[in-house]
Amino acid sequence: MSSTDALDPLLLQNQLCHSLYSATNALVRAYRPLLEPLGLTYPQYLVMLALWEADGVAIKQLVSKTRLDSGTLTPILKRLEQKALVERRKGDADERQWLMCLTSEGRALRQQAKDIPHRLWCMADMELEQARALKMAAETLYRQIREQEEQLKGV
Numbered sequence: 001m002s003s004t005d006a007l008d009p010l011l012l013q014n015q016l017c018h019s020l021y022s023a024t025n026a027l028v029r030a031y032r033p034l035l036e037p038l039g040l041t042y043p044q045y046l047v048m049l050a051l052w053e054a055d056g057v058a059i060k061q062l063v064s065k066t067r068l069d070s071g072t073l074t075p076i077l078k079r080l081e082q083k084a085l086v087e088r089r090k091g092d093a094d095e096r097q098w099l100m101c102l103t104s105e106g107r108a109l110r111q112q113a114k115d116i117p118h119r120l121w122c123m124a125d126m127e128l129e130q131a132r133a134l135k136m137a138a139e140t141l142y143r144q145i146r147e148q149e150e151q152l153k154g155v
Contacts, residue, residue, distance in 0.1 A: 020138075030123050034116045038109060039083060043068065043076050045113075051086065052110045056101045058091070067142075085109060 005011060012018055028042045035045050050065040051057070059077070063070050077100060080086045085106035091097035124131070 027120075030120060031116075034119055038112055040109075043072070044080055045116075047073070047076055047080060048085065048106065048109065048113070051100060051102050051106065055107075056089070056099045058097055058099055062100060080106070 006014065008014060031042045031045065035042065038045075040048065046066045046068065047062065050062055053065075054061075057065075059070065059073065062068075062077075063073055066073065068076070077086065077088075081088070083105075084103055086100050087103055088098045089101050091099050121131075126134075
C-alpha cells in the first residue's frame with residue numbers, strides 16, 4: 001500500500017466499519033458450532049445471556065440490555081417461547097406490563113452454556129489486555145455514535 005492509499009478515505013481497506021463488520025461476522029460464525037448443541041442462534045444467545053443476568057424483565061429492558069430493537073427482539077422472544085426456554089408473564093406491580101421470564105429449561109441451559117465464553121476466547125487467541133482494550137474501544141465507539149444519533153434526533 002502506498003502512502004497515498006493509506007490517506008484515501010474511500011478505499012475499502014481504510015474503512016473502520018468494514019473491519020468491524022468483518023470481525024463481527026467472524027465472531028458470529030465462530031459462535032455457531034458452539035451454540036448449535038444448545039439449539040440457539042447468536043441473537044437468541046444474547047437474549048438468554050441477558051435473562052440469565054436478570055430474570056423477569058420487561059421487553060423494554062431487554063431492548064436496552066441486548067441493544068436489539070423491538071422489531072428484532074420480538075421474533076427472537078417468540079422463538080425462545082416456542083422452544084420453552086422463556087415465557088411471558090404479567091407484571092405483579094403493573095398488569096399491563098409483560099415480563100419475560102426463564103422457564104426451568106431456560107435456567108438449566110445456563111449450565112450447558114457456561115464453557116462457551118472460554119471456548120470462544122481460545123479461538124480468538126488474544127491477550128487479555130488486548131481483548132479488554134478492544135472491548136473498551138468498541139463500547140466507546142458505540143456510546144459516541146449513539147449520543148450523536150440522539151442529538152440529531154433532538155432527544
